[in-house]
Amino acid sequence: AAAKKGDLAAAEQWFAEAVTARITPNQVTYNSIVDAAAKSRNISAAERWFEHLTQAGVEPGGSLYCAVANAAGKSGDLPATEHWIQRALDAGVPASQALFICGVSAAVVTANLSAAEEWYSRALAANAEIDCHFYNNLLVAAAKSQNLSVAERWFRDAREANVELDLAYGIMIHVAAKCGDAEAAESWLWAKQEAGYGGLDKVALTSLVDVYAKKGDLPAAERWFERGVEAGVAT
Structure with missing residues (x-):
């Protein structure tokens, strides 16, 4: 124990x-x-x-x-x-x-x-x-280095390897946000939804609110927070 x-x-x-x-x-x-x-x-x-x-x-x-x-x-x-x-x-x-x-x-x-x-x-x-655990670790490494292009390449590899992508989509939203690319972060959220892995969750919400707040776009940050409230994931 x-x-x-x-x-x-x-x-x-x-x-x-x-x-x-x-x-x-x-x-x-x-x-x-x-x-x-x-x-x-x-x-x-x-x-x-x-x-x-x-x-x-x-x-x-x-x-x-x-x-x-x-x-x-x-x-x-x-x-x-x-x-x-x-x-x-x-x-x-x-x-x-x-x-x-x-x-x-x-x-x-x-x-x-x-x-x-x-x-x-x-x-x-x-x-x-x-497996997905290996790819997810790679994506986290890309997030820490704030390298969206490498993360996107590794995500494509993971998809081609036909591994589970549930967590990978969430990490990609985080990577994009860490890189300050709000548009890419939103795109990854829509891609996650289209792939059938659910919509807005706490992790994605935090990433989206943070990226817009850091860009100084408070209306967008507030808009995403309100969506989080509506989705029941904002705290």
């Missing part, structure tokens, strides 16, 4: 108590602690527990390599993420989305669009199956 919540201290305490009770730790045990380290964005702890596992004679599986790479990715440590992904591949772990998305996560944290592009290219080159 502690690991699922990302409570590293509690997970480590549980591990110590298990050892005291002479319960032999296995790969699942170590995976849980490394997962807790990942959720708390503590790459040093994840690496320390990985080495602890190998020294204890437990053979690390692919899920453990992914967990450490995930910890590196969530902490935004690009070199460490690269290191652990490569280490996983060298150990025979299949080249998969689970690995490459760790690199995208690091790119998102650091707002490094070129790194996101690189990991996307590597995933494609490895013929890794890429």
Whole structure:
């Protein structure tokens, strides 16, 4: 339970108590602690527990390599993420989305669009199956870098890959708003509606009100807020 919540201290305490009770730790045990380290964005702890596992004679599986790479990715440590992904591949772990998305996560944290592009290219080159979660992370990276054209290209790729686009439309509205393109933000909202993913929601409303407010167009911002009230999504 502690690991699922990302409570590293509690997970480590549980591990110590298990050892005291002479319960032999296995790969699942170590995976849980490394997962807790990942959720708390503590790459040093994840690496320390990985080495602890190998020294204890437990053979690390692919899920453990992914967990450490995930910890590196969530902490935004690009070199460490690269290191652990490569280490996983060298150990025979299949080249998969689970690995490459760790690199995208690091790119998102650091707002490094070129790194996101690189990991996307590597995933494609490895013929890794890429799902909506992967594409959504790419779009978030584009949002942080305020690059609408790249986001639009990745959205087209996602659509061609026939993945679920519900969240992707919302992210595109956000990207356009972050870039100060109110017209594009509105266009993405209409596209979302036409695609059958619903109309105005809280996320889209916030983006549209913000983009117009920042442009100094208060009447438009108020108009969108009123639409939000009518739609029952304004608070």
